[in-house]
Amino acid sequence: MFIDFHTHHDLKSPDLINLQTLHVTPELQAEELPNICSLGLHPWFIQLETWEAAWSNLVNLAKLSQIVAIGECGLDRNIDLSLETQISIFQRHIELAESLQKPLVIHCVRAFSELIALKKDTKSTVPWIIHGFNKKEEVFQQLLKHDFYFSFGGAILSDRSPILQAITTIPNGRFLLETDDRTDISIKQIYDRAAALRHVSLETLQTQLIETYHQLTRLS
Numbered sequence: 001m002f003i004d005f006h007t008h009h010d011l012k013s014p015d016l017i018n019l020q021t022l023h024v025t026p027e028l029q030a031e032e033l034p035n036i037c038s039l040g041l042h043p044w045f046i047q048l049e050t051w052e053a054a055w056s057n058l059v060n061l062a063k064l065s066q067i068v069a070i071g072e073c074g075l076d077r078n079i080d081l082s083l084e085t086q087i088s089i090f091q092r093h094i095e096l097a098e099s100l101q102k103p104l105v106i107h108c109v110r111a112f113s114e115l116i117a118l119k120k121d122t123k124s125t126v127p128w129i130i131h132g133f134n135k136k137e138e139v140f141q142q143l144l145k146h147d148f149y150f151s152f153g154g155a156i157l158s159d160r161s162p163i164l165q166a167i168t169t170i171p172n173g174r175f176l177l178e179t180d181d182r183t184d185i186s187i188k189q190i191y192d193r194a195a196a197l198r199h200v201s202l203e204t205l206q207t208q209l210i211e212t213y214h215q216l217t218r219l220s
Contacts (some may be wrong), residue, residue, distance in 0.1 A: 001015055001017065001035070001184055001206060001210055002015060002016050002017070002187045002188060002191060002206065002215050003016075003017040003019070003176060003177070003187075003209055003210065004016065004017070004019060004177070004178055004179050005129075005131070005177060005178045005213070006019060006021055006038070006072070006105060006131040006132070006151050006153070006172050006178035006179075006180055007015075007017050007019065007020055007029065007178060007180065007181075007187075008020065008021055008180065008181045009179075009183065009217065010034055010183075011129050013216065015118050016187065017036065017213065018034075018036070019036055019037065019038055019068065019069070019168065020036070020037045020038070021037065021038045021039075021040075021071070021072055021105065021178070022036045022037055022038070022039055023040070023041065023042045023045045024039050024040065024054050024055075024058040025050070025054050025055055025057070025060065026043060026053035026056075026057055027057075028054075028057060028061065030061060030064060033061070033064070033066060033067075034066070035050075036068060037066060037067060037068070038063055038065050038067065038068065038069035038070065038071055038072065038105050038213065039058055039070065039071075039074055039091060040058065040070055040072050040093060040105065040150065040190050041054055041058065041072035041089075041093070041122050042072055042073065042107060043073070043074060043075065043076045043079060043081060043086050043089075043107065044076065044079060044107075044120075046081055046086075046087075046089065048081075051089065055089070055092060058096070062096060062100060062102070064169070067102070068091055068102065068103075068217045068219060069102055069103045069104070069105050069129075070096055070097040070100070070102050070103070070104050070105065070143050071093065071097075071105030071106060071107070071129075071131075072089055072105045072106065072107045072131060073089070073104065073105070073106065073107065074086075074090055074095040074106040074108045074111075074115070074174065075087065075090060075109070075111035075114055075115060076108070076109040076110070076111065077105060077107050077109055077110035077111050078110065078216035079198040083115065084113065084116070087114065087118070089180055090118070091118070091122070093117070093164070094122050094124055095214055097124070097126045098122075098126055099216065101125075101126060102125075102217070103125065103127040103128070103129055103149075103212035103216050103217060104125050104126060104127070104129065105129050105131050105151075105211055106128055106129060106130050106131065107129070107131065108130055108131075108200065112135070112142070113140055116142070116143070116146050119146055119147075119148070120146070121149060127143045127216045128147075128148050128149065128201035129148070129149040129151055129176070129216065130148055130149070130150055130154045131151040131153075131178060132151065132152075132155070132178065132180050133150045133151065133152060133155075133163060133166070134153075134155040134161065134162065134163055135162060135163070136162045137162065137165050137166065138164060140152065140163065140165075140166040144170070145214055149174050149176075150170065150174065150175045150176075151175065151176045151177065151178045152159070152164050152167070152175060152177055152178070152190070152194065153166055153177070153178045153179060153180045153182070153190065154168075154182050154185050154190065155212065156190065156194060156195055156197065157185065157189065157190070157195050164197060167194055167197050167198065168197045168198060172212070173208075173211070173212050174212075175199045175212070176209055176212055176213060177190045177191060177194060177209065178190070179195065191206065
């Protein structure tokens with residue numbers, strides 16, 4: 001069994017757990033949701049005129065059993081939306097995840113110090129999972145120290161990726177794998193590469209990540 005922990009594509013296969021991530025709009029209906037998914041307000045797509053209506057919709061939808069995580073949500077210094085506004089909306093996601101006891105799937109660009117500060121200040125008890133992580137070893141170690149989890153994607157296929165050391169050394173139970181929005185790669189390619197880097201068999205890695213997925217989502 002493969003687990004694609006973060007994808008924007010609706011793929012179906014008997015040997016795949018496909019955790020599709022959707023950005024919530026005011027119009028999104030429960031009937032439109034896949035059988036298993038993650039919901040949040042992505043900072044890229046937040047519109048000041050409509051985000052509160054979208055948020056109210058998210059609060060209602062997030063209670064559904066097929067919603068196993070909250071997000072993606074987070075902080076991004078590379079967009080026009082002010083960081084202050086982003087932090088305010090992200091704090092709502094933290095509170096929602098905490099109230100439902102569902103993990104947070106986080107998008108973070110150039111705001112890791114703020115992210116760590118929020119984690120410390122809120123004393124959140126649910127897992128915080130940084131998706132698509134592809135930063136230097138120093139950032140990785142700092143986040144690991146503060147009990148973050150990680151989802152690694154296509155970056156691990158590159159021999160020049162800054163996270164090769166991270167995927168090699170990260171403890172079992174602290175990471176999952178993903179394809180994100182890429183259609184040119186498969187989750188099996190990501191698994192094969194991760195298994196090779198960690199010097200374990202594909203079957204061993206599959207077993208370990210299934211256990212991690214169940215642990216983080218509290219699903220059996």
